[in-house]
Amino acid sequence: MGLIVLGLGMVITGAVLRRTLVVVTVRGGSMEPTYRDGERVLVRRGGRCAVGHVVVVRQEADGHSSPTPGQAVAAVGTAHEWMIKRVAAAAGDRPPPGALPGPYATGGPVPPGALVLLGDNTHNSYDSREAGYFPTTHVLGTVIRPRPGRRKKPT
Template structure:
């Protein structure tokens, strides 16, 4: 009887720890920098991101990617003082999909191992229209939801 109670207590203690470890490896918070995703997300918003491989992304998902070469973001560096480590963009096309007309690319389809990402606010977005298709190894994950916003401070 005592062994059963100890086992049950061990399981009860291990379950929250396992959940915490899973969340730590799977979820990450990222700050939105700039105005390229307005109106969906605004500068200063914090979003919850689930780490997923690029193959799990779908057209229309909002993805977080490792920043492109800083030379491609020199205007943002001048305005913000630095280049953010992550960019938040909407997936517009996946490997094998037609490349949107506004994106320079060789051939008519997105090449294997790449994706096309665009900001929602096209007038204020540096995205695949500048970079071309982005290597899918830069994908951190997909945005699940907004956590905080400068307009609605957290309690």
């Protein structure tokens, strides 16, 4: 009986972890040198996004991620890609200079429900400098660490 309960507990724990943790493979060089193409990272679903956190975020198939200035919710689409970016500013924060394109660069704080996201590789990153705000509803989760034994060696 004790073995069955232990086994059932392990199954339930595994199911809960699969709902809260996900392994994501980095594609592209927008986060180099922090994360390299092909590297796998562990992501905690949901949670609060804070400046400095690295997040996995959905980009709509049309290439747009931004709501219009002053809005924080964008239309929900079904076709999307996932990107990995660093939070540069969250709701209420002032975005760093140059972090937003013209219509978004008002000098005011980030609106509720929005994030300013930047890639670590500034010369090779599609991020808020082009897209403007990213809705917090598009965030899959926060990177908590590289997956052990999966970090690729620099070439």
